[in-house]
Amino acid sequence: MRYYKTTRGNGRYIGRTASFTVYSDSLDSPITVGERVTEAAPGELVFNYGPSTGGMVESARIAITTPGEIIRSIRVDPTYKMRKLKITGLALDDAFLQIERINGYHSSSYQAAFLKAAEDALLPDPNQSLDEMLVLQMELERIRSHMNVMERLCEPAGFGVPYHQAAQLREEVSRLISSIFGHRYFFGVHSASHSTVNFNTGILKQSGDIERRFSALFESLQDSKIFVNRLQNTGKIDKHWLVGPAARAAGYRYDARIDSPSLDYRKYGLTPYIEEGRDAFARFLVRGNEIYSSFAIVNSIITDGSPECAKISDMHGSGTGASRVESPQGDLFCYLSLKNDKVEKIEFCSPSTSNIIAFEQSMPGNVFTDFHFNWESFGIWISEAGVSIE
Template sequence: MSDERKILSGAFLRGERWYAVFRNMNDIEETDFGSLEAYENFRHITGIEDKDACGKGFVYGPSAGGLIETIRFRMRTDGERIEDISPDFSYKSRHLSISGLEPEAALLRVERLNGFHSAAYSTLFCRTVEEIHSIDVSRETQFARIIMCELERIASHLYVVGRLCEAASQNVATSHVCVLREKVLRIISRRFGHRYFFGVNSIGGISRKLNLAGIEKEINAVADEFCDIWDHLQMSTIFIDRIQNTCTVNREWTVGPVARASGFPTDERWKGKLLPYNELSFKYILEYNGDSLSRALVRSQEISESAAIIDQACGEAEGVQPSVPHRSDAGMSTGEYLGRIESPGGEIVLWLSEELGRIKYGYIRGPSLANLPAFISGIRGSVFTDFSFGWESFGMWVAEMGGLQ
């Protein structure tokens, strides 16, 4: 495979050497990034990008109305149109130190890299460690983790749609969607013991007794109610006009709903490598315009698909029991593994190197870091009032733009 056909999923500097993670490859690759300019999607973390390109322009953030997290944008503008833009996400991005820790201790930190997507991060970390240690995980546990990830996807997609409605001044719809998201979080809290799944995952299984009986009925009710809200939103010409043809992107290296809204069929769930999604039936949601409306359409349809996945997985997860706590010093394992999982925002890449039962080195790349350059390219040339529509439709989290140390 030539370098031109490779899609860069991540890059990190270890010592004086650059290592790359490419899509659909099962290992990291030492790379000479002297020619990294060929990889548009990762210039912003390598130092090659000219951070002074915007010169003295309009500054938005790091703390301003419309921004939930702390991030600073420097824009060059003629007063209305964004001619150029450069982000600085260093205010909020988290860099977690896990080197030297046992996997159980590292898990507590990794699951909090982005608390809203804790199920995806903790599941990926656990599955990666389990692969290194060759730990057999029960079938019931695997499907319970699928239920967790899909509940999280529904809550996250509702949040993004709600934020997009608020940006477009659809106040009634915003309130309805926020109420639905709160319902989902309360269902999660009752069934799993924490609104964001903190402490539920453990190395080798699940840490606590789960109450899954009838959860599929509650989630189907939420999905049906959201469909009614979304149908009404699509009849609002004001809402559609504001997000259609806004922040249009077409980059094959994007991930998650951003990629699928541009027609690129990228979804780690279909591979069924770390979780048995391949045993379940669900649709691949694709849109092709690559604009804010397309991204909202993908997320709105995926809410129903996630509900259908939960419905199927509940039968397989029935009777799941808490696992016996795994002790890394029992096997004193040494090894490394490259894992991927589909979070609500897209593919998370995690590479772990373990030595004598402790983390030697770790690298993680969240979907927000992968999609940020696409947002920057898509919002250039737009008027400033379109900024919030584009930003909210991407569903990015500044916190997960950091990494592991």
């Protein structure tokens, strides 16, 4: 492992896997966290939302303890749709098919975390051209993911026009991804027998047009007092263990793109966008402004880069590697141990696990109508939190 040491915790806290406590610079032994129980006081009720209900994109049970209006506590159970992925014992290319599908919406982030961990385990030097490809994928994914959060924030506000305009832009980004990579969710991009991408001449014009119209929408939403009022002071949280946009919205300069060596972002001159508001509106602002920096990186790679797909079939041997990348929702950590070309052990620490805890802790004191705004502002994906990887 080039990037990680198994010592006592150094750096900021990222999260936990089955075997480790993950810090930004090191791995430590696992810590045990007791189960949290909230009992309803007299006059309170526990309202169960889900696991299958309208308004939620994925299945999760959310137990809301409330005396009627104010939410006193909230618990999210992401285990109803718990998938059991069997990756141990598989060859790298077979394992990769399942890695892509841990969270399909952020497939590129999982591809990058896995490939960089495999590279760390098996190859002497990082492949710069592969880095460019992974950065290109991840920044396009970030643009779409942040637009999706914006769209989901407009829906409970009853903002039909901006909701549909955001949906339209998100769909255009999906089509842009499809025109470059052949698949709207990047599946099969690094497949051994068909590793090509298509940079046609219209891509820059297309991305420029999407960015211009996004900018108009983003500015209009910030001008809307109704929209801003729904988000300001909703779901305030300020904890040192926050990750991704939630951390940057609370004033923390946490971003794996600048504080993890796994993927080389130095040449893009990225400066994380920081807000101090700590609430859903600050998270909205962080996401919106990050779309601009992501477009700049995408344009830079398309103009000057020479991205190449991974050659998974060339990765052979035994070794241990780890990586940490910045998925659209925060730090994504991967630990990978390989023996004779096969996966011996694999563990992930997903940002949604951290964001679910942040959501739970930010909700008490808010009223029931704030629920959807706050939930969507964290951009949580249950598929990456409720998954068992063996």
